[in-house]
Amino acid sequence: MVNPRAHYGVDAPGVLVGLTLGGIAELAVTAVLFAVGWTIPAVVLLIGGIILVAGAAVFAHTTLRGKFKVWDAEIDRLGLKGDERVLDMGCGRGLVLLKVAARLSSGKATGIDLWVTKDQSGNSQDATWANARAEGVADRVELVTGDMRDLPFDDATFDLVVSSLAVHNIPDAEGRAQAVREAFRVLKPGGLLRLADFRNTRQYAEVLRECGAADVEVYDLGWRFWYGGPQGRTAMVACRRP
């Protein structure tokens, strides 16, 4: 169930607006071309417009509903006891962070972010606190402003590190690898990592193997986590710190 009092924004809002406006523009030009009798170019543009509008619809579903369901299932599968210390890297407005917090009793969920609004609409620490209160989990949540490439936490602090659609926002490969190494560094022995992203996941898995991670796997998260279509499919990188 989606809590109507919590608002998690839209991922990469510029991409969604671009897909929607591009699709509408193509369909409008299609109508004009049909009207003047240019049937073949009209059919080509019609197909392009339908693909863009359908992509926008799939993107909107993923960011507003689909990823919620996927993460619910992923977190349930972890079988948390409730006393864990959990870190969400690039928590944004708190979708994953607060789902984890809702499954904790004496544990604590920490979210770290730079609150970039081009990566998520309305992104701010205040918005995340408002969602934590709306979900009734503010007492189990801690928010930190910081860069995931340089986590301000000691080694072996967390039982679980999660991240959703955040690491790809780091523009360079070495920066992304550094963020993955940091996630592994702050895991306790026996701790788990679950990192979802829509590209670079094989590289993240390779970095984790180099760090000495156990049980490293990459698996597809299905159509509910497609950003615009199958070309924007999301995969989970999972591992355990030995």
Ligand SMILES: C[S@@+](CC[C@H](N)C(=O)[O-])C[C@H]1O[C@@H](n2cnc3c(N)ncnc32)[C@H](O)[C@@H]1O
């Ligand atoms: C697409 S949003 C996803 C937010 C959230 N994980 C979710 O699934 O709703 C990506 C997030 O990564 C954050 N971010 C980008 N680069 C970051 C960095 N270097 N360190 C920490 N957070 C970062 C952005 O501010 C944004 O909140």
